Amino acid sequence: NAGVTQTPKFRVLKTGQSMTLLCAQDMNHEYMYWYRQDPGMGLRLIHYSVGEGTTAKGEVPDGYNVSRLKKQNFLLGLESAAPSQTSVYFCASSYSPIRHEQYFGPGTRLTVT
Amino acid sequence: DQQVKQNSPSLSVQEGRISILNCDYTNSMFDYFLWYKKYPAEGPTFLISISSIKDKNEDGRFTVFLNKSAKHLSLHIVPSQPGDSAVYFCAASARSTGTASKLTFGTGTRLQVTL
Secondary structure (H helix, E strand, O other): OOOEEEEOOEEEEOOOOOEEEEEEEOOOOOEEEEEEEEOOOEEEEEEEEOOOOOOEEOOOOOOOEEEOOOOOEEEEEEOOOOHHHOEEEEEEEEOOOOOOOOEEOOOEEEEEO | OOOEEOOOOEEEEEOOOOEEEEEEEOOOOOOEEEEEEEOOOOOOEEEEEEEOOOOEEEEOOEEEEEEOOOOEEEEEEOOOOHHHOEEEEEEEEOOOOOOOOOOEEOOOEEEEEEO
16 A cells, blocks of 8 residues: 655756656555645645546646646646745645645655756 | 645654644535545545534544634644654545545644654
């Protein structure tokens, strides 16, 4: 039981490049989330999904797209990376909105130069 | 507009003593509160939670207190151990609104437990 895994762990991009971050969970959770963590800012919600085939915007969605084609996977895409997207990205999942405990992956450190 | 505030960026406590981490919130719709612990290079891990219908929840060495009138919660760790050294995030959600357990996080407090 791996929990929540994220790929890759580190990445360096040049401005304008694109990439996709993969999140996978093996807990059969319906809900999945993408956050970014910046120094002094806490974790901020980018996008989330309440089930396979659904996505919704969070607090800071601009510049990102997501897809949830399979229940266990949640992909975060950057179409044209900007230095402001340098951050640590965390994926999380949860079972239901009744119990709000979210389980987090180990994070992806992204640097955009 | 920071709806969940952790005004102490850091806290240092001696091993065996009590650690008290504080959190304030401004959104009166918040009705569920959580504490997460984060070690460097790892994702946050859930520690303890409390619903707004309670004012205290205890789990081993960890106790969370909620003061709804003051919009304030605190996490008590007794006794503090060196392994408790980490960043602690307070988070809140409004379960009565929306369809997902959207959490709003504070900025975190770095706890250092010294020998």
